[in-house]
Amino acid sequence: MPSGLHYTVDMGSFFTIIVSMVFVSNFVLARFLGLCPFIGVTKRTDSAFGMGMAVTFVMTLASAVTWIIHRFVLLPQSASGFNIFARFIGNDTSLVPVLKTVSYILVIATLVQFVEMFLRKSVPALYESLGIYLPLITTNCAVLGVALLNTTATEEVLTFPAATFQGFCAGVGFLLVMLLMSGIREHLETLPLPEAMKGVPIALVCTALMALAFMGFGGLI
Amino acid sequence: MKLLKELTKGIFRENPTFVLVLGLCPTLAVTVSVVNGFWMAIATTAVLVCSNVIISSLRRFIPQEIRIPCFIVVIASFVTMADLTMQAYLSESINKSLGIFIPLIVVNCIILGRAEAFAAKHSVFRSFLDGLGSGIGFLLALLLISAVREVIGSGALLGLKVSKAYQPAYIMIMAPGAFLVMGLLLGVFNTLKLRRAAGTSAACQHPVTAVELKERRENN
Numbered sequence: 001m002p003s004g005l006h007y008t009v010d011m012g013s014f015f016t017i018i019v020s021m022v023f024v025s026n027f028v029l030a031r032f033l034g035l036c037p038f039i040g041v042t043k044r045t046d047s048a049f050g051m052g053m054a055v056t057f058v059m060t061l062a063s064a065v066t067w068i069i070h071r072f073v074l075l076p077q078s079a080s081g082f083n084i085f086a087r088f089i090g091n092d093t094s095l096v097p098v099l100k101t102v103s104y105i106l107v108i109a110t111l112v113q114f115v116e117m118f119l120r121k122s123v124p125a126l127y128e129s130l131g132i133y134l135p136l137i138t139t140n141c142a143v144l145g146v147a148l149l150n151t152t153a154t155e156e157v158l159t160f161p162a163a164t165f166q167g168f169c170a171g172v173g174f175l176l177v178m179l180l181m182s183g184i185r186e187h188l189e190t191l192p193l194p195e196a197m198k199g200v201p202i203a204l205v206c207t208a209l210m211a212l213a214f215m216g217f218g219g220l221i
Numbered sequence: 222m223k224l225l226k227e228l229t230k231g232i233f234r235e236n237p238t239f240v241l242v243l244g245l246c247p248t249l250a251v252t253v254s255v256v257n258g259f260w261m262a263i264a265t266t267a268v269l270v271c272s273n274v275i276i277s278s279l280r281r282f283i284p285q286e287i288r289i290p291c292f293i294v295v296i297a298s299f300v301t302m303a304d305l306t307m308q309a310y311l312s313e314s315i316n317k318s319l320g321i322f323i324p325l326i327v328v329n330c331i332i333l334g335r336a337e338a339f340a341a342k343h344s345v346f347r348s349f350l351d352g353l354g355s356g357i358g359f360l361l362a363l364l365l366i367s368a369v370r371e372v373i374g375s376g377a378l379l380g381l382k383v384s385k386a387y388q389p390a391y392i393m394i395m396a397p398g399a400f401l402v403m404g405l406l407l408g409v410f411n412t413l414k415l416r417r418a419a420g421t422s423a424a425c426q427h428p429v430t431a432v433e434l435k436e437r438r439e440n441n
Contacts, residue, residue: 030396032250036330039245097305101324102297109290138289141246141328148321196411200242204404211397 014165016221021169023217027142028177029210034142038178038207039200041133048182049175054133056171058115059146062108063167066147067160069103070096096152104147109138146170180210227347231354238362239410243330247322248363249399255379257318258367259360264307264323266356268299269332273352275299277340292336293327300326331355369402370394 027033034055041051074095077086089095116134119127137143150163158166184206193202237243244265251261272295276283283291304323308316316323326332335355340348368378374393376383392398 032246032396032399033325035245035249036243039242097308098301101301101304101327102294105293105297105327106290109293138293139328139330139333141325144325144328145321148324152321194408196415197408201404201408201411204400204407208397208400208404211400212392215395215397 013162017162017166018169019217019220021166022173022176023214024221026173026177026214027145027170028174029207029214031145033145034140034174037133037136037140038174038181039203042178042182042185042203045179045182045186047133048178050129051133051136052171052175052178053129055137055140055142055174056168058108058112058134058137059143059171059174060164060168061111061115062143062147063150064160064164065107065111066104067150067158067163069107070100070151071160074099074103100148100152104144108143108147112138142170142174177210181207184210224347224350227350228354231351231356232358232361235355236358236362237331237334237355238359238366239407240414241331241334242407243334244359245403247325247329248366249403250322251319252363252367252370252399253318253374253394254371255364255367256315258363260307260311260315261319261322262356262360262363264303264319265326265329265331265359266353268296268303268326269335269356269359270349270352271299272296272332273335273340273348274345276336277343277345277348280341283341288341289333289337292333292341296332296336297327300324331359366402366406369406370398373402374398 021027025031028035028038037051037055042048071080072082072084075083076094077083077091079094083089085095112134116127119134146167150158150166181203185203188202188206197205231237235241238245238248247261247265252258272292275295276292279291279295300323303326307319307323335352339351343351370393372378372383373390374395375391376387376389390398393402
């Protein structure tokens, strides 16, 4: 457990996060997260780009917010040093197993709603291009997946900047694969394929080849 | 009879995996072995049936504008129960290999899709049957995919070796194999669907020979 809120920013570990989240354990190709938008919104490059940007944005914010929730609301006071409910639940009660899923998904749903409202009011141009994808993101498993991976599935506990940066890099990896796939699928449209393989089946076969290529990055770390 | 239809439509005609292509993430991630696929599908089915029943019984009290957050809270509660139950009763290795995909049942499109499209509009018993049917359809699909991957990728079925001479192709139990098997199986199911559609439409008009049928398909 981390002892306090003092961080040392280690450039080496940040580089590791970039390479691992974008290439080696890419969210789509190696971890199978966010496949619904990957199959659904990659028919055209501009919509794939919009979806990728919206997901990156929400993933970065969600990583930051869920890290704070995990640290100051869910972890027991004896482990994290501070819990806002410590007066009611005592020093050693951990809320992590019971409230993790519910609190994360609620935070993400609220966050998406706020982002949508904020963009509509203050950045209408961005809202025009990302707006229609935002409601879809609540049920995108990549966002909940990065929150869960940041706070529970790692052996060592990430610091706040590392968790946020990991969320951002995971989003960039997602964006990269979305763009690559949409480029491939625009070409697939014109190919003389058997009727049964058109659309999703051939897209999945192409994804298999891409995943095979991305496995080559495995030696980088 | 109509009630029976609610149950069977999720299994074949509206199979969540092969016909509607929903919930791909858990489908591809956990199907490295039949045991993993089985437990994943059981957990999803349990959550699907319970949340369908609760959402259907609350359908008159949930305001239209905030129905999605309400559905998500109901689903997330059942997912937490399923998660804790599985951690208590299943072996360490199964829990480890299912990993974050058990909490991620919350965002499985199948469950929210059934809640929105069926449970929010129909009676409790029908929603129960609908959830059970879709769950069984998901279970059958996961068993098929994981059986194919386990036999080719580790040369075994349920942990038993298929043949001594067979050299397993490990790629099939890694990420690319999942995409490849899913893509090819979808192709197979599409072929069956197209063939049946062609057969029934031809039979409705007048009896035709196989050659004519083939020609007609080529013209299309």
